[in-house]
Amino acid sequence: MCRTPVTFLSVILFLAGFTAAASQARKAGPEKFMASAYSIEGKAASGSKSCRGTVSADPSVLPLGSKIRVSNAGIYSGEYTVVDTGRKVKGHTIDIYVSSVREAREFGKKQVEVEIVKPPAHE
DSSP: OTHHHHHHHHHHHHHHHHHHHHHHHHTSOOEEEEEEEEOOOSBOTTSSBOOTTEEEEOTTTSOTTOEEEEESSGGGOEEEEEEEOOTTOOSSEEEEEOSOHHHHHHHOOEEEEEEEEEOOTTO
């Protein structure tokens, strides 16, 4: 009978440690992503409009509403908000909104580093 509270407490402490470790893993620092650019304006998956300072991403990797910092992207390095998903944006890929088709073509594809600065409000 005395063993039950100790076992229950052990399970709680184990789960608390596991949750903390998973949370730390999410905040581990920058990760490598493949970046491209797009210039199609319109309503994004988040309900807002795609515009300067926004990106499309795979929501299983970067949830909608996340604030991210992009590095190694030249003049496009900086902070962005994930507002859209994009049909072709899967895995560790982001699509940065730019103002023209010409600018998107010039951007091409490049490997960048992405770090979550602030997770979405609902997490």
